[in-house]
Amino acid sequence: MDKVYPSLDDAIADIPDGASIAIGGFFTAGTPVQLIQALARKGAKNLTVMCQSMGPGNEDITPLVVQGQIRKAICNYPFYRSATRGADSPFEKAVRAGQVELEVYPMGTFIEKLRAAGAGLAAFYTPTGVGTVAERGKEKRKFNGREYLLEVAIKPDYAFVYAWRGDRTGNLTCRKTARNYNPDMAAAARITIAAVEGLVEAGELDPDKIHIPGIYVQRVVQVDRPNYIPSID
Amino acid sequence: MDKVYPSLDDAIADIPDGASIAIGGFFTAGTPVQLIQALARKGAKNLTVMCQSMGPGNEDITPLVVQGQIRKAICNYPFYRSATRGADSPFEKAVRAGQVELEVYPMGTFIEKLRAAGAGLAAFYTPTGVGTVAERGKEKRKFNGREYLLEVAIKPDYAFVYAWRGDRTGNLTCRKTARNYNPDMAAAARITIAAVEGLVEAGELDPDKIHIPGIYVQRVVQVDRPNYIPSID
């Protein structure tokens, strides 16, 4: 199974208007920026995106907002910490203007909901958020005297992930904290598109050090290592 | 944090009667046989054990059965396939005689219940077992038109795990299919005791290839590589 696509644009060509897309990466680390840029070039509209941040440390997502491609964002850290910087942020403006719907989950709940989808589970009970606004509209239930919230799985149509090394069959190895959301998003999505820094032949990766098994990855594209300067103020 | 214990017997010395113990390994691969043997030497009674098999490919557990140490077994593959070999098996005899209580779960449900405990989740909904005897006594619920069973977390007091390499702070690297249940059992238990083939200093393991983070492991003991001949007839 050779899953390599010749270009970023080919790899995302079939993404329709209205698609939902999980985007890996935690601030600067492990974000598939080139795939996001390709999506901005393509211009698909009415999208639902699921990712950690809608701006801070992930400015490459801003063109999608400015071009009005995003209908809904599901994330856990949407805004700049600085109110001043936030006031200038296209995403914050779009949220205030009601142009983008925003759904926020605690970080652990957010990724566990995606993991549940990939693992074929319908829902789970978590203690996180009990007694907070995260309870709203959710079933609360006691197990062994402690309260938990019911959280249902979220299954995206696509996932964009990033890896340090990948082989042609889709096996991926991540590097340091750039692993973060990428494995569980890859498993959750119907179609996972991986941007890899180093493309190798099957058998070249250490089989005990593959963080994303190839079965979860449908398309692989080689990219240059993006250059970041970590900052989220 | 130096978690190394001088001997197997020291590492399990505090296990009381009535304890529950998850034991890693899938048939022959990655089973901490020396810890099981130490438990047989110690002779703690009234134990609940959670493991894949209660005999096939895991004959080292038999002394615990013969010595009457086990009150309850929770597993997914308890018996020999051969009825003849099964008829001679101390575990099968003990089950038939009502001396050991046996709880059987589908393999995926079994390890997911342990994973849930380690992950601080109370319960999850799985499609596995709907319409079968696995339904008995369980809540059934529809999500998006499909039926699921509610399965609650199982939290063992102890876990016995096996690793190819381990450092003094408890970071463990597994080898090939010997990984299997070990990571999730380590995370699930209150106290995890690891038998490692190769004990190294902190910093010697590749930090991107640690399958069991040290935080899950409270005790480390060095052991010789056990010699198995894989067979389960």
Add this chain to the structure above:
Amino acid sequence: MAEKRRQFDGLSRELIALRIANELEDGTYVNLGIGIPTLVSNWIEGRDIVLQAEIGMLNTGPLAAQGQVDQDLINASCQPVTEMPGTCYFSDCESFAMIRGGYMDVAVLGALQVSEKGDLAGWNNPERGFPEHIGNIGGSMDLAVGARKVIVAMEHTTRNGDLKIVKKCAYPVTAVGVVKLIVTDLAVIDVTDKGLVLREVAPGLTPEEVQSVTEPKLIISPDLREIRL
């Protein structure tokens, strides 16, 4: 009392496996259960099919030769196997997440009984005399529920001639309504909404003979033919 036995001779276990191998498409991920299903692996060498082992392995290679056995490298049937280019290892928990998550294109499973509705009974033989809720469930329930397509590989009747393709499973079921295709020593049968469709019969057998060892009424496919190998 005369000893009961199988009535017809059909394909060997190896050829049942071959027939199933021919049914698999390239570019798919497949899990093979214990028994006849495991034999399918002998017929797919060189093909673009990736085998998953529940223990936590993708791209499972052929059985290890004597002297090449690595105790840290076994399949879910506890057989020593080998690595392939592209092999990867993961935890058992991840393995079943993958299985339930719908990533197995095909699961080939053995069975004690299959019903006309596609119910599969394979994990618990009441003849062992245990209560019906205990037995070697293993990974069978997860695979039966999670795979996109479940193919059953089995002998058409028991050694004693008892029917295994039945109207309703008498044995504890593994999953309900999941079997899509049954391949036996005597026949290839599609499980459809309308009932069991007899698609192929073993060389020398008539559809009537296959029906005589099959409890539910078989629908004869208009394209009925001899089993192709």
Add this chain to the structure above:
Amino acid sequence: MAEKRRQFDGLSRELIALRIANELEDGTYVNLGIGIPTLVSNWIEGRDIVLQAEIGMLNTGPLAAQGQVDQDLINASCQPVTEMPGTCYFSDCESFAMIRGGYMDVAVLGALQVSEKGDLAGWNNPERGFPEHIGNIGGSMDLAVGARKVIVAMEHTTRNGDLKIVKKCAYPVTAVGVVKLIVTDLAVIDVTDKGLVLREVAPGLTPEEVQSVTEPKLIISPDLREIRL
């Protein structure tokens, strides 16, 4: 109208962090939130304390020096950090499994408000003008619920002199009844079943002065003393 401002001078942010570092025991796993909590890491070098970063790292080392920045190695505050002997990496999902699973001995978190019952409000400042259910939750709710002990590190009042230790949080809470210890520029306060117990005060301050900027009634510890650094 006179501009409101803080009434008392107390410890610097760095010294709040030091006071918390002294509270941590050796042999523990600790997660440090954004803000003052992050500064605690400057005071534990050489100690047997392992820092976890939500992004998926244990044994997080000091901040990376200029020229040593690796974009694949950051903490949960997006700061470039370094490796230590014994560092290991894992997924974000595993990281939160670990956090909810009770493996953090201590979480040190910032706060906008803390109630006398130990309720923590830290994730959402209504002054930003968003609806109360959206904001940067990040990992704070999981940490607040999952850690065995939650220590709050904050200034005793806002820059405008508004009280932050209150009877009931007016801001959206992060978790209910979880805070065990509050360390501010002015005081060290235990949250107990009986109420808030003033254990230490900043040099030069009286308990009455601390009470004057604290809404709930403080119980004065019989062992009350100056903050020890």
